[in-house]
Amino acid sequence: MTEFETPKRAVVFAYHNVGVRCLKVLLAGGVDVALVVTHEDSAGENIWFESVISLCQAEGIPYITPADAKSPQLLAQVRAAKPDLMFSFYYRHMLPAALLDVAPAFNMHGSLLPEFRGRAPVNWAVLHGATVTGASLHEMTVKPDAGAIVAQMDVPILPDDTAHEVFGKVQVAAEQALWRVLPSLLAGTAPRLRNDLSKGGYFGGRTPEDGRIDWRQPAQQVYNLHRAVAPPYPGAFTELDGVRYVIQRARLAGNVVGLSRPAGLAVVDNRIFGVCGDGRMLTISSLTADGVAISAAQLQSRLAAAA
Template sequence: MGAAARKGAVVFAYHSVGVRCLKVLLAGGVDVRLVVTHEDNPAETIWFESVVALCQAEGIAYITPPDARSAELLARVQAARPDFLFSFYYRHMLPAELLAVAPAFNMHGSLLPQFRGRAPVNWAVLHGAGASGATLHEMTVKPDAGAIVAQTAVPILPDDTAFEVFGKVTVAAEQTLWTVLPALLDGTAARLPNDLGQGGYFGGRKPEDGRIDWRLPAQTVYNLHRAVAPPYPGAFTEVNGVTYTIERARLSPRPAGSLPPGLAVVDNCVFGVCGDGRMLAISALTAGGAAVTAAQLQDSLAAAPGAH
């Protein structure tokens, strides 16, 4: 593609998906004229790749406005005269004024119309979905509602954590954009209906949402653990004023017998007893960031009978 024919883009991007999709645009010959990204939150565990670092390495102009609704940002995007806008895991909704600048496309971490909204990978794991993926779709003011341009599926295996699934979804996002980019640039990319009567919309998740209700069935509790396992904040429970976070666990074939719901120590191993009489075998448990042994937990349980 000659220099005169290069298409220009303004890219709103964050996270590993932002990095990988930006690299696809660059490899595909797109003139990335401006990147809009976020300052990292010091209160957040930053386990993902840095869009800022990529922009610095590639010499791409970038800005980190606090939101997407300022007149200054709109003017900066308009001044770039982009042929396309792309949003790759950018965390703010783009207002209608921005979307009017150029055709806009978003990469969403699910198989739309399933799991629209925030934290789609975590919600998919929490709900026991057997697959997820990445979907490139047209952007509208309503989130995740525009026509589908392309999507790629990945499996969610029974013991996959959300972190592991996110790795697959990142690759799926890269593959999706790489495959459709030539047709997108020359205007021949297809559009598929995004049936909003299917699937559902999900909001953001907070650390408090990881609290375990041991009265629920073991599969439900296990899905919660998988959905929020590190580097996410983790599923947690409280005993005698101490908060315990499950770092690693698996469904156990061992029946709970007469044990009540909650944490338990059996044969010097830690278990989580659930409401259906099944258990999670917990291989790593922490409190205050420190590992907790079976013996330490046993002492805590003995000091607070019935409190777990």
């Protein structure tokens, strides 16, 4: 952009770390952010991400926190901002057609589209044993994650990465993807690549109950579940005699087999294991019982009492 060109105006829907980082990219790229639409920071939520509101306050950017993305008031405010472009960076609400008609809109999604469309893409990728994921900037349509792809950046998922660790990589990938494509996006020359919806799949949101372990499954699947929901997520859990045991840290125990032990929690040589359906085990280095850390000796005593 030359000194005689008028900066592009944008309305940005943003939340979470990706919202903060991508909003910073727009500002660094000379975009006039006329309005940010975000969510109130909740003190009762397990917040382990940065605050979009704090960034707006620091940068003097007008922001609003509407409860309903379909409200006529929000539509009027977005129209009044007269944006050339709109962006959605991990905003939690779907944008209705009336909003999408205001200006060309682009969404940052935490996967390599068309893979893992929908909610919690990083968690689903880890759960399914994917070895690569990334971030995709795409055109927004009424159908979620269905528009043409504008930019992508991939990151590896290492064998022992948790979803939290992978999300840190995806956050950087989102920033890089937006930074690289922003000049051409502002110039109107950004590519539009096909988002082939015959590939990949759509996934819904996850709840803490989805972390329940089925020890009959192969060890790799159980381990993937642990990695997908490990803290700061609620964690993979199992229940015994009304007590909920949550795995905090674990590793796949190589080629060690469970020596014909029944599937479930076990203590061997003062170490905690999770025996799985294929006879392989998880080595559990940190376990809680109803929220309190439990030692191998304590668990062994409880298992003996329940036998």
